[in-house]
Amino acid sequence: MNPLHNLLQTIDNFVWGPPLLILLVGTGLYLTIRLGFIQVRHLPLALSYVFSNKKNRNGSGDVSSFAALCTALSATIGTGNIVGVATAIKLGGPGALFWMWLAALFGMATKYAECLLAVKYRDTDSNGQMIGGPMYYLEKGVGSKWLAKLFAIFALGVACFGIGTFPQANAIVDAAYLSFEMPREITVIILTVLVATVTLGGIKSIASVASKVVPVMAAFYIVACITVLTSQADALPAAVELVITSAFTGHAAAGGFIGAGIMLAIQSGIARGVFSNESGLGSAPMAAAAAKTDSCVKQGLTSMTGTFFDTIIICTMTGLTLVVTGAWQSDYAGAEMTTFAFASGLDSAYWGPLMVSVGLMFFAFTTILGWNYYGERCVTYLFGVKAILPYKLFFLVLVAGGAFIKLDMIWLIADIVNGLMAVPNLIGLILLREVIVSETKQFFEQLKLSQAQNIQTA
Template identity: 55%
Template sequence: MLELFKGINDIVWGPPLLMLLVGTGVYFTVRMGLFQISKLPKAFGLIFKSDQSGDGDVSSFAALCTALAATVGTGNIVGVATAITTGGPGALFWMWVAAFFGMATKYAEGFLAIKYRTKDANGQAAGGPMHYITLGMGPKWKPLAIFFAVSGVLVALFGMGTFSQVNSIASSVSSSFGLAPQFVSVVTAVTVAFFIFGGIEKISDISTKIVPFMAILYILAAVSILVLHADQLLPTLGLVLKSAFSPAAAVGGFVGATVKDAIQRGIARGVFSNESGLGSAPIAAAAAKSDNPVEQGLISMTGTFIDTVIICNLTGLTILVTGKWTVEGLAGAPLTQSAFSTVFGNPGALALTISLVLFAYTTILGWSYYGERCVEYLMGTKAITPYRILFVIMVALGGFLKLDLIWIIADIVNGLMALPNLIALLALSPIIIKETREYFKEKK
């Protein structure tokens, strides 16, 4: 059964879906003239200065932090390390490519989130792919919206939102402090309950406090390592570029990788990390107190830049400049931990554990909200409380279970989330492009 679902997962996350995800970003990039470069300064300026008089529930900054809470997770530490150990240094280059074009896709998602959001029966903002599919493309496309929402609930309850994140927290705390994984998962569930029963306001409130702190802590530590290995930086960048277009030779414990490996691992890791095109982030963007789709799209675009171009990139370069990627037997979190330990020793490993716990914890909170909005779309507001109770139970179980099959199924459903979202982005692209051009023409 496990091998069967691994095969299905390889098909779902194979070249066709990855090409469609990147291709959608390429399309928006070409049609809007590399705007993710020219408009990036404005996008960062809007995070704190955009119009906050709209019908949303939280500020644009809080909505961005909620989206980042869900995307900046264990993948930024574990996933990047895995991409390099299996795809070689060249995987980092293809991660940059995925992020660059992913910024354009994330802009389109943020735009549609505001353009087609509604209010639920409790008066809270409701948006995301299920809403812009039915409101933008028409009622006849509702089965596609339902397909997305069901996938979102399953991923929130059984994968990205619970078991994998809780397992990362429990194993990290257990190895660093000797606490039982079961105890850690129950404590995590209790604290998660406190925040998710407070709704988007409580989730965004904790996200605006934790996300900037954890990002700054991690960035400062990684930059310190790069500064102390400054003489290796240029050779490392050269190795990344060379390995992106030619096979990476075996060295030390690294067994070598083909160009195909580098492309597939790098793009997949970039997409998994920033979730551009998967349709999750626009659910959070729809809660922003902004009525301007273009401005919220630009703010959403910065999330991909922060997640992949900055945080994932720093992780990758840190692993490469320290040379730890060639050490046999090191992979995943231990590989990144070893890179940090070269400069900071045991305190560095402890700092990485804290970062990993914070990254995973905020991902749980972000995905709890995504699942909640999908449940509300499918069954109405009456289903929100039962969903929250079930979500907390799933978090508590995370330290008791090792369910490889469920994680693989969650990856499959996560990939399936992207299909209806990408169809909607491309179908509604004329509206996105037209209104974006009109906005910047008026600004001129």
Template identity: 60%
Template sequence: MESFIPMLNAIDSFMWGPPLITLLVGTGIYLTLRLKLLQVVRLPKALSLIFKAKNHGEGDVSSFKALCVALAATVGTGNIVGVATAVKIGGPGAIFWMWMAAFFGMATKYAEGLLAVKYRSTDAKGNIAGGPMYYIRQGMGEKYKPLATFFAAATILVAYFGIGTFPQVNAIVDSAEISFGLSKVLTGAVLTILIAAITIGGLQSIAKVAAKVIPFMAVMYIAISVGLIAMNYDGIPAAVALIFESAFTGTAAAGGFAGSTIMMAMQNGIARGVFSNESGLGSAPIAAAAAKTKEPAEQGLISMTGTFIDTLIICTMTGLALVLTGVWQGDAAGAAMTSAAFASAYGAVGSSLLTIALVLFAFTTILGWNYYGERACIYLFGTKGVMPYRVIFIALIASGGFLKLEAIWILADIVNGLMAIPNLIALIALSGVVVAETESYLSRKGELDEDDIPHATITE
């Protein structure tokens, strides 16, 4: 694998060059303008719907569980390892570009969730089937079927070789070895058995685990991060100033940090932001489609909160921890860098707590991406393709802990880009549908005297 790294780097640089970054952020900006800053104006409503949505309508799981499955896939190593990788290469300024990608990505995620529900279907077994492959084909027309097929194939590649397996498994086995002295073989074996047991149960099993683990792990990580930030509160103004300054001037070499340019900060911040929150990637709408709701716009609002929680809260916590403690200037990289930040505040306990958070984050991401890949497999091959898909997925989990870290992240970036392109094209093409559905939903909501009384009417 190591001999392929220069070639992979060349492909990655081309894939995540100005064209894709422009398309990714440009789609978010375009949707933000057409939706009139919906991610700001409607955020309080969106956050309240997480718990108040009535779950009336066809679907496989509640809106909350659908969000948890989506968060299971997004809240992963990108929040800990990905942020550290972005800051290590792009400097503190990468955090600012991560924020920008997330802000506009909230509008993108809203559109994805809305279209997922509007154009969802059912498979041969009666389960909900939805996501970009369906809104490309049904929304844009049959002549775009090759684009839908390309997206589904790219989704399986990401599940197999990108976010879904290698980065997560690698992070789990490395962290368990460093923090608790557990052998990679033992950790990999236990992980493989657990993943196999849960994924065989399908969406209901995955959603049940995600709904229990996601809230716990998010609250735990935020709590220890807030504690670290509080211990270094004097440095917050300077840290924030450094993030903004570095975003537009680059970062000079300091300590073990080699220095970075504005483009390095922008490219790494946006790429790692997308890796973390998956806005524009087209993955979250696969889970959103399964929600029990009659309102596409309502599920869009709930989906939008995933990017807010993942990047603007959790990734920000990690970024501030790295800058406040100064570990970004050291020699450590990836999880080791974030671990050093928490160890500086809590000692050995900090490293252990981070390891537990990282393991939970990565474990749930594997579960979420197993589901995404499975739905894409059903689209391409029908329900008969599920078992072969699962066998290959589990085999890749078993081998993921023994690959080189650098190659893993590069490969993940490449397949992410392949998945994003057809989805972004569809979002732009169907933006008129998104606006019309949104205006219809808001106008019906606006006819009510009190917004917080007839929730059942809103969701019907």
């Protein structure tokens, strides 16, 4: 094998190894404790903001809080929910799902903190649009321009050469060919035109599409999973028990051919969980900064539900479907394993694979939209608004060409840069921890006072 490929593989294994995972989960654990388990205590309040803010017009911003959340979800709900979960369970056994839950629990606190900071330190670009994210709270809050630029460079790399283009375009082209025998060239033309139509309109266009497509595609996939789980209802209690016991005892995955110990279950579960919901990587804050809101804490609460929807709900649905159908013990891996699970669960060699293919196509398309916006924000920070149009045209070329590129080395580079995004962002969260705690404490004190006054008035 190519020595450079081996070197990149080694770097990738290190970047996504224990040091980064410990930093990600450790930051989430620290924030969870400092914020008094905000993601558990105030989840009902956060969910109420999600739906009440759907038509919110208060505060400054470009799109509603709900639309900003959907834009962030469009980038996170993707192939990781179908392929990533299957990969984690194949490698680490059913117990990996438990560790995905744990990563998501702490990740909700991280997502809350980074999106709070995004709104607090956001700015307005020369086009009059809200702009924010780790670049801005690293520069304005931490006072470090070089860390801010480092994050922007890494995130731009992910948008152009990683999650935002090649894997998603490949997934759509492959799914369309396998399910509908659609020629790859035709799929690429349709995909490129659709992406151009949406993304050239900016955040308002992307958010408008995301707020319509994301809830529909998530509901479609959840209903498909519930259909399988209902048909296998008798096996569900045993499946949940297996997930929990395997998390602490280890389990032989892949039909016993790969020994999956506890550490393997932990590492694969946490890594894929973080990869799926992106808590701590710094991507979601760029969407959160565009929200119309009068409170950075409110937007932080709204944004943290993204991790709840992504991992606690959708990844759990996929994981339990794989376990109850026994697909995790098959010889299949990745998307093929999930397809096999649906085919056997629905007892249909047609409808099962079709559901997975349609889900993959929608998930991949919206991921392209979300990451297109993230790349735009990074380009604006680095080069100004004049660079937005050239970036968008270049992005479209990458989407079109990416459908025919299958270069492991490029994906390894993208994976490395994706992990590196998290480092400056987490440094920012740790250094600005007192700001996060102070803003949170002040908000809930005012909320408590307001509720008391309302009771007295009533």
